Amino acid sequence: MSTPTTLFEKVWADHVVVPETADTPAVIYIDLHIVHEVTTPQAFSVLREHGLPVRRPDLTLPTLDHSTPTTPVSTFKDLLVAGEGAADQVRQMERNCEEFGLDLLGYGSGRRGIVHVIGPELGATQPGKTIVCGDSHTSTHGAFGALAFGIGTTEVGHVLATQCLLQRKPKTLAVNLDGSLPHGVGAKDVILAVIGRIGVDGGTGHIIEYRGDAIRALGMEQRMTICNMSIEGGARAGMIAPDDVTFEYLHGRERAPRGAGWEAALARWKTLRTDDDAAFDRTVGIDASSLTPMVTFGTHPGMVVGIDEPVPHSDDASFRKALDYMQVEPGKPMSASAVDVVFVGSCTNGRISDIEEAANVLRGRKLADGVRMLVVPGSEMVKAEAETRGLDKIIVAAGAEWREAGCSMCIGMNGDIAQPGQLSVSTSNRNFEGRQCPGARTVLASPATAAASAVAGYVADPRKYTSQERNLTP
Amino acid sequence: MMQPVKKITSKTVVLPVKDIDTDQIVPARFLTTTSREGLGDKAFYDLRYDDEGNERPGFPLNRPEAAGCSILVAGNNFGCGSSREHAPWALLDYGFEAVVSTEIADIFRNNCLKNGLVPVVVDGTTHEWLLDNPGAELLIDVDTTTMTLPGGREIRFTLDSFGRYCLIEGLDQLGYLRNHLARIESYEQERAWKP
Known part of the structure; x- marks a missing residue:
């Protein structure tokens, strides 16, 4: 009888090209490589210096997401709103894809979007695949039983050139x-x-x-x-x-297997x-x-409490530095904090069910005075679907902004930023110091909590704004 | 191309803060570059400079004694968060050759090893001593994976054997991977299913 193994070990074993030894890491095959404009220019330069092609364009999925504006874009002149550097990066990505024969899901494709939103929605993300991208949130694709992780730019170059990576088994x-x-x-x-x-x-x-x-x-x-x-x-x-x-989600998607291939x-x-x-x-x-709606109170995602719970006390210097930055007092719940900006979107919460969760709270309500809210779909397909369902109208009627697809205020590379000192309730993934603007204070929360906070004007409990019977679409 | 790194002798500069993420090492708004060079000016930018671009005098890197130091000692869990390789590029361009902590985040550590920035993981007691003694003169020997403290005491640090080899040889890992191309091709032909 064979040794019992974990899901991870099965997927790992299936992709070992060269086994690891005490002195050398394994060579692991990569089934899907998603690439975007920010972490690839230097990798394409390395291919060019070595005179190498992209080994498997068919396993490479390029798009534009991080530095693209979320205001309407019709011509490249509009890209200047995000700054000349961002515009250069987008143009460079277009040139690199053309030079190396990659099919870019860019402007006009109707398929452009955040790397971790489009992989699944196209059906390119599948169980048992190894998936990498020069972005740490590549872990998203693991929801399908894929082994998916973020890599650096040097490793992006390795995958482009060889379709493999050197890895120690974790x-x-x-x-x-x-x-x-x-x-x-x-x-x-x-x-x-x-x-x-x-x-x-x-x-x-x-x-x-x-x-x-x-x-x-x-x-x-x-x-x-x-x-x-x-x-x-x-x-x-x-x-x-x-x-x-998982199987029901994938069935019939653009890049999912079909017919006999599906059965196999x-x-x-x-x-x-x-x-x-x-x-x-x-x-x-x-x-x-035992769980309740959760909100962060500090400057990393581990500094988190239930919405009703008081912020804890600690004498640790790093902890106190974080609370000073956040202007948060120990002993009080986060619901005491006034809100300036609300962001719904990102690779964490920018999918159709997230937009719907926020819209269900906003329906028939108005944003509190002085609160700015951005709702940014994770992809062009999510945007189209939300508009088909009429969610954009609910969002706009509440006084929020309905934007084009992209990473937006999660990383703030594209001009979508908070202001110094502002408190931002965000459905994104990082409340690091300065992540949404130097001096901006980020509170991570669910789409329902974010929308409830936009309506209340302070960090709010979403349970007061949602009925028991609310629609939970998969 | 990565230069071989064998021995580093320098005084330390200490950032006694836990969980320093790569957004703090190099803020995202500086990632619009398409080159690896010139990011040293942007290292720890929002910690080094105030809103008007003036140096914050209290920040350890801005103190006169930090000039020329090439060993950075930081709180636990250094380099967490984003996968941006701009973080080690910025630290190297600034002049750092090694970072020392009790724990260094996975993706950042990998990126360090690809660029010749030595990730040194030490035990808690040594780490505490280093945090309490900024400016200590250290010798980091990558080949023997030892760190010599002032007074001559040697301690071992943790470094993956392949990572160590790449650092001391300045190994081009792309070349190493390409040496396996025949096996990669056989894998592609022989695997039971095709992606």
Whole structure:
């Protein structure tokens, strides 16, 4: 009988080109390489210096997302709004794709969007694949049972040139979420609670597998939200074993297998699960039924509390520095904080169900005086779908801005930024100092909490704004 | 091309803050560059300079004694967050050759090893001593993975064996990977399913 193995070990073993030794890392094959304008120019330059082609253009998926404006774009002149550097980077990406024979999902494609939104929605992200991108939130794709992680620009060059990477096999961490989530508590609250538990470095050197009833009960977009923030707990990758929810999501998508190919893929995908007796290097258990809506209070995603809970006390110097930056007092809940800006979007929460979750709170309501709210779809396809459902009208009627697809205020590279000192409730993934503008104070939260906060004018409990029967689309 | 790094002798500059993320090492608004060069000016930009672009006098890198120091000692979990390789590019261009902490985040550590910035992971006791003694003169020997403290005490630090080899040889990892092209081709032909 063969040794029981984890989901991660199965996908890893399937992609070993050269096994690792004590002195050398493994050579691992990459099935899908997603590329964007910010972390690739220097990698294409290396190919050019060595006179090398892109080895597998068919396994390379390029798009534009990080430095693109979210105001309407019809000509490249408009790109200047984001600054000359950003415009250069976009033009450089277009030239690189043309020179190296890559099919860029750029302007006019109707398929452009955030790297971690378009991979899944096109059906390019599939169970059992190895997926990399020069972006740490590549962990998102693990929601499908893929092994997906972020890489640096030098490694982007390695994959472009060889379709392989040098990797040491990481350790495994099981995060078990049992029980059912209470009303008003969603995937974003789950992952913030997980990071609060394990800490921002708790997953360093590990791959997380999220398991348990509470995970099984989630739709694919919610699972993506969870895997997306694995890196905020220090883990390069997070995975969820594929099941019928995964297969139903993928069926019929543009780049998913079809016909006999679909049946063969399905048979293979169904084997991608952790064996009953397989061992993890570490295990953490969380009772999902005990969770509440979560908000961050500090300057990393591990500094997080329930919406009703007081901000904790600590004498640690780094902790106190974070609270000073945030202008937050220990002992008080975050709901005491006035809000200036609200951002709904990003690779964490920029999908159709996220936009809908925010719109359900905004429906028939108005933003509080003085609050600015940006709702930024994760892709052109998400934007079109939201408009088909009429969500854009609800958002605009509430007084929020409905923008073009992109990373936007999550990283603030494109001109979408908060102002110094402003408090921003954001559905993105990082509340680091200066992330949304030097001096801006970011509170991470779910789309429902973000929308409720926009309406209330202070950090607000979404349960007061949503009915028990609210629509939870997968 | 990466230069071989064997030994580093320098005084330390200390940033006694935990969880310094790569957004703080180089803010995102400076990532619109299409080159690797010239990012040293942007290292720790928002910590080094105020809103008007004036140096913040209290920041350790701005103190006169920090000039010329090539070893950075930082709080636990250095380099977490974004995968931007601009972070080690900026630190190297600034003049750092090694970063020392009790823990260095995975992607950042990988990026360091690709560029010749030595990621040195030390035990908690040594780390505490280093945090308490900014300006200590250290010798970091990559080949023997040892750090010599003032007074001559040697401590071992953790470094992956391949990472160590790449640093001391200045190995071009792309060349190393390309030496495996025949095996990559066989893998592509023989695998049970095609992506």
